[in-house]
Amino acid sequence: MSPTLLIKDVRIFDGEREIPSGSVLVENGLVKQVVEGSLTAPDPATIVVSKQGHTLLPGxxxxxxxxxxxxxxxxxxxxxxxxxxxxxxxxxxxxxxxxxxxxxxxxxxxxxxxxxxxxxxxxxxxxxxxxxxxxxxxxxxxxxxxxxxxxxxxxxxxxxxxxxxxxxxxxxxxxxxxxxxxxxxxxxxxxxxxxxxxxxxxxxxxxxxxxxxxxxxxxxxxxxxxxxxxxxxxxxxxxxxxxxxxxxxxxxxxxxxxxxxxxxxxxxxxxxxxxxxxxxxxxxxxxxxxxxxxxxxxxxxxxxxxxxxxxxxxxxxxxxxxxxxxxxxxxxxxxxxxxxxxxxxxxxxxxxxxxxxxxxxxxxxxxxxxxxxxRGRIAEGLRADLVLVEGNPLEDIDHTLNIQGVWKKGTLCSAYEGITA
Incomplete structure (x- = not known):
């Protein structure tokens, strides 16, 4: 089972709309919560990723x-x-x-x-x-x-x-x-x-x-x-x-x-x-x-x-x-x-x-x-398939290659270990 994950203080494109600054909480491989603004980690064991100036996309x-x-x-x-x-x-x-x-x-x-x-x-x-x-x-x-x-x-x-x-x-x-x-x-x-x-x-x-x-x-x-x-x-x-x-x-x-x-x-x-x-x-x-x-x-x-x-x-x-x-x-x-x-x-x-x-x-x-x-969106109850990129691909599509982290069902791809968490 993947650990609880909190990605906060990031721009979010949820597949349909943009949240200029928001947070996503992930539990058991699924999106638990999506909010505008910042969230507090629910417990000390939560992995927290805070990346201002970055954008979180659906996988x-x-x-x-x-x-x-x-x-x-x-x-x-x-x-x-x-x-x-x-x-x-x-x-x-x-x-x-x-x-x-x-x-x-x-x-x-x-x-x-x-x-x-x-x-x-x-x-x-x-x-x-x-x-x-x-x-x-x-x-x-x-x-x-x-x-x-x-x-x-x-x-x-x-x-x-x-x-x-x-x-x-x-x-x-x-x-x-x-x-x-x-x-x-x-x-x-x-x-x-x-x-x-x-x-x-x-x-x-x-x-x-x-x-x-x-x-x-x-x-x-x-x-x-x-x-x-x-x-x-x-x-x-x-x-x-x-x-x-x-x-x-x-x-x-x-x-x-x-x-x-x-x-x-x-x-x-x-x-x-x-x-x-x-x-x-x-x-x-x-x-x-x-x-x-x-x-x-x-x-x-x-x-x-x-x-x-x-x-x-x-x-x-x-x-x-x-x-x-x-x-x-x-x-x-x-x-x-x-x-x-x-x-x-x-x-x-x-x-x-x-x-x-x-x-x-x-x-x-x-x-x-x-x-x-x-899948395909960042929404409560869906798979926590997520991509974190530096910059804003909603303004410059080239920024999709500025990948800083990839999560499949809430688990970080090992190619990005130590980069975001």
Whole structure:
């Protein structure tokens, strides 16, 4: 059981609103009290952190990532060091799920873990071409060959039953037609995609979808998905795609940094973030290598600006935009935890978000849209997932990297021992 914790005399962003100076009391891993002004420790054993000029945030949530299970548990640890107390895996081999869940449950230095398990795939479909472009080893080919190969209604039913057996948090569809890319993957027919969505909904599960093209996005929204885990980058946005989002009240997790890596436009910023001393100390060697390369899988017509424009127009139409990085172990241009911070900055600098709106996208809003009802805000009775940063990220989003402490369920991440307590 975590000790009683009092964080006081700090600015608080509770996921929705700002308290200029306040205090948060934590007991048994949950938020016990949130007040304006200062609180007195309830007993001498209480750990007290008093940090004027600092801001307390809810634990950040990455709504789209892919854990690397070959790194001895480093994925979830790196995320936590960067203030991400919850991560949402959007495609993972089913045999890896129990290991990741066990680490998240038992290791106070690891982010909490939610998952779709296996995405709905088809032989020759995405992400197979992207993976094989960088790793065509026999081991990788064998691993991919074991993925779902959805071609019939019976395959749909078996896929959903397998996901129920995995106790997934949501179902992930893939509908990559290759528009905007330098490759043309195989597609699951739209009729079967609709059947996947309908079956997921019948079992009370969210259905979310991958598509990187305007056409594919519209088709998935018309199939009834609850959200898109990318925006598109092959064409500018149209009224039709806005209307499709509004029809479903669907959300968008745009993964703008990853899209800039796909188009090779993101290299300069990737390197800058990698070399930032606030980040560099927490990065694995693989992350550092990834950030000095781009995926470079787009065709000449695709542009990151189309993606930025789509987010601006979706936001103006009242569509929810939530944080997601699409970080993955082998994904050039991404690094666990850090890329999501960069994504927050892109929302502000390229898409017209205020820092407060961007922070809400990575806390309260992503929790709401992914049905994570016990987190995402600093409120009585919720998990004490907390991030303390120096400065004021509500004025300058860059301050999210000034991390001084991270608590998962009231327990301080060991990377910050001696810094705040």
């Amino acid at each position: 950040l949530i990455d709504g789209h990532m892919h854990a690397d299970v070959d790194d001895d548990g480093a994925t979830l640890k790196q995320f936590l060091k960067f203030g991400f107390t919850t991560v949402c895996d959007m495609h993972q081999e089913a045999e890896n799920i129990s290991k990741l869940r066990e680490q998240a449950a038992k290791d106070s230095d690891a982010a909490d873990y939610k998952t779709a398990s296996q995405a709905a795939t088809v032989s020759g479909g995405w992400p197979t071409p992207a993976i094989l472009a960088h790793d065509s080893s026999e081991e990788t080919i064998a691993r991919i060959s074991a993925w779902p190969n959805i071609k019939t209604q019976a395959d749909v039913e078996a896929f959903i039953q397998d996901r129920l057996n995995d106790k997934v948090d949501y179902v992930k569809l893939i509908h990559e037609d290759g528009n905007g890319l330098s490759m043309k993957p195989t597609l699951i027919p739209v009729e079967l995609q609709k059947a996947i969505v309908e079956s997921a909904h019948q079992h009370g599960l969210l259905a979310v979808a991958h598509a990187l093209s305007l056409k594919g996005t519209i088709e998935m929204l018309q199939a009834g998905v609850n959200g898109m885990v990318h925006t598109f980058f092959d064409r500018p946005p149209t009224k039709e795609v806005i209307d499709a989002y509004l029809l479903n009240n669907a959300y968008c997790s745009p993964t703008l940094v990853t899209i800039a890596s796909l188009t090779s436009e993101g290299l300069k910023e990737q390197k800058r973030y990698c070399e930032d001393p606030r980040a560099h100390k927490h990065l694995s060697d693989q992350s550092k290598k990834n950030l000095h390369r781009c995926m470079a899988l787009s065709d000449s017509a695709a542009k990151a600006e189309y993606a930025y424009q789509s987010v601006r127009e979706l936001k103006a139409a009242g569509i929810d935009i939530i944080l997601g990085s699409d970080s993955a172990g082998p994904a050039h241009g991404t690094a666990f935890g850090l890329t999501a911070h960069q994504e927050l900055a892109v929302l502000v600098k390229q898409c017209g978000f205020t820092p407060k709106e961007a922070l809400r996208a990575g806390t309260a809003l992503v929790a709401k849209r992914l049905r994570l009802d016990d």
